[in-house]
Amino acid sequence: MTTPDPSARLSRDVVAKVARLARLDLTPDELDVMTNQLAGMLDHFSDIDKLDLADVAPLAQPLPLKNVLRDDVVVKGLDRDEVLAAAPAAEDGRFRVPPTIGFQE
Amino acid sequence: MAFQTAVDIAKQVASGSLSATTVLEEHLSRITEREGEVHAFNLVTTESARATAQAIDESVAKGRPVGPLAGVPIALKDNMCTRGVPTTCSSKILEGWKPPYDATVVTRLAAAGAVFVGKTNLDEFAMGSSTENSAFGPTRNPLDTSRVPGGSSGGSAAAVAAGFSAASLGSDTGGSIRQPAALCGLVGVKPTYGVVSRQGLVAFASSLDQIGPFTHTVADAALLMEVIAGHDENDSTSLPQPAPSLTAVLDRGVKGMRIGRITDLPEGCEPEVLTRLDEAFETLRRAGATIVDITLPSLSYGLTAYYLVAPAEASSNLARYDGVRYGLRVDAPDLNAMYAATRSQGFGPEVKRRIMLGTYALSAGYFDAYYGKALKVRRLLADDFSRAYSSCDVILTPTSPTVAFKLGEKTNDPLTMYLCDVFTIPTNLVGHAAMSVPFGKGAHDLPVGVQVLAPALGEEQMFMVAAELERGR
Numbered sequence: 001m002t003t004p005d006p007s008a009r010l011s012r013d014v015v016a017k018v019a020r021l022a023r024l025d026l027t028p029d030e031l032d033v034m035t036n037q038l039a040g041m042l043d044h045f046s047d048i049d050k051l052d053l054a055d056v057a058p059l060a061q062p063l064p065l066k067n068v069l070r071d072d073v074v075v076k077g078l079d080r081d082e083v084l085a086a087a088p089a090a091e092d093g094r095f096r097v098p099p100t101i102g103f104q105e
Numbered sequence: 106m107a108f109q110t111a112v113d114i115a116k117q118v119a120s121g122s123l124s125a126t127t128v129l130e131e132h133l134s135r136i137t138e139r140e141g142e143v144h145a146f147n148l149v150t151t152e153s154a155r156a157t158a159q160a161i162d163e164s165v166a167k168g169r170p171v172g173p174l175a176g177v178p179i180a181l182k183d184n185m186c187t188r189g190v191p192t193t194c195s196s197k198i199l200e201g202w203k204p205p206y207d208a209t210v211v212t213r214l215a216a217a218g219a220v221f222v223g224k225t226n227l228d229e230f231a232m233g234s235s236t237e238n239s240a241f242g243p244t245r246n247p248l249d250t251s252r253v254p255g256g257s258s259g260g261s262a263a264a265v266a267a268g269f270s271a272a273s274l275g276s277d278t279g280g281s282i283r284q285p286a287a288l289c290g291l292v293g294v295k296p297t298y299g300v301v302s303r304q305g306l307v308a309f310a311s312s313l314d315q316i317g318p319f320t321h322t323v324a325d326a327a328l329l330m331e332v333i334a335g336h337d338e339n340d341s342t343s344l345p346q347p348a349p350s351l352t353a354v355l356d357r358g359v360k361g362m363r364i365g366r367i368t369d370l371p372e373g374c375e376p377e378v379l380t381r382l383d384e385a386f387e388t389l390r391r392a393g394a395t396i397v398d399i400t401l402p403s404l405s406y407g408l409t410a411y412y413l414v415a416p417a418e419a420s421s422n423l424a425r426y427d428g429v430r431y432g433l434r435v436d437a438p439d440l441n442a443m444y445a446a447t448r449s450q451g452f453g454p455e456v457k458r459r460i461m462l463g464t465y466a467l468s469a470g471y472f473d474a475y476y477g478k479a480l481k482v483r484r485l486l487a488d489d490f491s492r493a494y495s496s497c498d499v500i501l502t503p504t505s506p507t508v509a510f511k512l513g514e515k516t517n518d519p520l521t522m523y524l525c526d527v528f529t530i531p532t533n534l535v536g537h538a539a540m541s542v543p544f545g546k547g548a549h550d551l552p553v554g555v556q557v558l559a560p561a562l563g564e565e566q567m568f569m570v571a572a573e574l575e576r577g578r
Contacts, residue, residue, distance in 0.1 A: 018461055023448050087430050
């Protein structure tokens, strides 16, 4: 795909959509400031557009590490009461959350 | 040296010529005197520190063996988990949270006899270069309290510079140990990725984060590295090898070593910073090293790659702060509304900005143009360094383009703050080692740091060069 034109790099609508994806409620003022600041950054970041990257392999992890698994032996995990004590709400040995269905998003 | 070194304290405490309690009380009295103006700490753990110091003194009195850091007062950046002791990441979203376990580095320091004096302030979730992004107020540079200590580990740097602790730990994702070390006149180390366990370090950008020490001297940094480094089976990115032996290499000198000098250094450095760098090269040359000119053509693109990769990883890592398992919850009628209400109230502006930037860079339609490209630039940078290290052993650069700046000077435009990191970021992107060593003064008589870069697992030659710079400054 091609990089969008810098002046049209970021619209307020796109920023509002990204905020929904990120589970953030932004006020109209925050949305304006965020759009402005992110557009400025993306303009600066367009410096890499002039590089020829077609044949370059992406590097996601600095060292050639392989996934490792430890020996399958039973060890003591975290203490359940201690973990639940740090949660905002718990009930019957579990985390308590508000209803997940039945409300409009 | 105004303050006693960790090496000195540990030696004297172990021999019984100095009590850990006396050492601790000296540090606590300096905290009482200056913490109000410096604000290095989110929490000072006076009582548990006194109990630990007393236990060490009792062990010494009974002739029991004590560890290599016996009685050394140490401060921890408040993004390292301490069981039962609040760990906030300087964020309202974790205020009051008490972790159910200790980070591996905390366990190792405790076993070595360290005395924890407190948890230090940081830019919220380690996102920043000045410690002004803390939800609990900024930390000030003890050398000039109108100026920042750097960041994001600014509290850990300030604690050592002010004599509140003999050493401290920070975390470095794009320079968050090295830059504050330079701005506060300290030694700061970013080890090779995988050398120090990240287990119990609250994740910012998992492919970049490393824990490392702040100290007054290179020997102190070597001692701390020997304690905290080495394989940990609880971190899947931990390298399968023991801690490097560093205190033994400090007197080897640099005769015959090849020191890389970047000929196309990015612009924007203060003149005094460049003069100190030239003097550092001269110091090494006089000590028998050869200076080799190198180029790193992709260096300046590192900034863009970093500010796409790090926020992308952060947006994923910080998804866990949802009001369910720990910290803040803002009540709302359904689950999705509760997530958004909690996150919107709990995160500060810089964290929201980076989550937004990262979510955007990873979202459908933009992934290839931003995150995908950033990973390719990361490869170019790694290739540049491979080429450079075929002709040199280490590379010297400034740590920070400027000395410590004033509070508020760079807070209006996030991008100007990001530009502070141009020399430190590349190391994290390629997973190499680097450290900052104080080397003279710059503008306003403030300290300048010189950065020693080394390839992956090049800690030995890095410390040899750092020790030579310390002798020659």
